[in-house]
Amino acid sequence: MRVVCVGDRFISAASFAHAAKEAFGPDTETVEYSTRWPDEAYGAVEGVKESSGSVDEIAELIPGADVLLTHLGPVTATVLARADRLKVVGITRGGPVNVDLAAATAHHVPVVYLPGRNLGAVAEFVIGVMITMPRGVVRGSAELVHGRWSPRAFRYETAGPELRACTVGLVGIGAVGRRVAQLLDAFGARVVAYDPHVDRADGIELLDSLEAVLSVSDIVSVHSRLTDETRKSFDSKAFGAMKHGAYFVNTARGEIVDEAALLEALDSGQLSGAALDVFDPEPPGPDNPLVHRPDVIGTPHLAGASRQVSSESVQRVVRDVASYLHSGRMDHCANPDALKEGS
Incomplete structure (x- = not known):
């Protein structure tokens, strides 16, 4: 052979x-x-x-x-x-x-x-940014590199929540989404999800619409496939439906997100932060404002590595x-x- x-x-x-x-x-x-x-x-x-x-x-x-x-x-x-x-x-x-x-x-x-094939690696990455983003770990580390000892994490209004206090919304619950839900259960988080292709999922509270998930979630994590229906589905309407001050995670595909709408949601304070492992296009250009923001964790499509x-x-x-x-x-x-x- x-x-x-x-x-x-x-x-x-x-x-x-x-x-x-x-x-x-x-x-x-x-x-x-x-x-x-x-x-x-x-x-x-x-x-x-x-x-x-x-x-x-x-x-x-x-x-x-x-x-x-x-x-x-x-x-x-x-x-x-x-x-x-x-x-x-x-x-x-x-x-x-x-x-x-x-x-x-x-x-x-x-x-x-x-x-x-990489569901374990991606799920662990998602949990990692769900912890580090609201708690300001990456932001605080970057500030320390530049000589600033930031008090931000100990101001009540900018201190982040623990996962056990969060409702986490999963958009898409295929293999990766389900593994994320399993890991979140160990932290005591409430997990809600929307997936139009799934009728039931053990241990996951399925809601009947995307808007219902967005409206109650402190953190929203995207695990949808890229289709004609999901392309640019996270637009100004979707971000506007999220809880004020919520956090957004995308490890699926960059094309699912309208980056201009995400930028506007961050600028307005509608979102407190975002973690993006995927962009549109990839790699993002050096002039892409999302990769330069202190409230965005940007990584080079490494969640599955x-x-x-x-x-x-x-x-x-x-x-x-x-x-x-x-x-x-x-x-x-x-x-x-x-x-x-x-x-």
């Missing part, structure tokens, strides 16, 4: 190769190709997004390969056209945005992916690929039509 392993500086080609030999046998032939992400930004190519690596160089490696394992490598029509023996592609992503799924289906190649995400993603995707090769079954297939007879 020949396995092409396309890695980067977060999930290495060597880690794919090691896992493949363990799963498929020591005689497995592996070919390693590495990109420079994240030191070099990913981008769009041939209709796929968030990809890293040369289409032409990967296309040169793919003839004769039975399996392609990658994190960000571009799996485009050009690559797939050279795949004369390819049986399956394994992607260590929550969504296979670096794969041309139509082309993969046309070539009868199923694509394994990992929804919820942990050593566990890297190592466990490799093991999970290789295990699912092996299951497909041995039994024809897989847990998560992004293009099930590729498995149909006559597809």
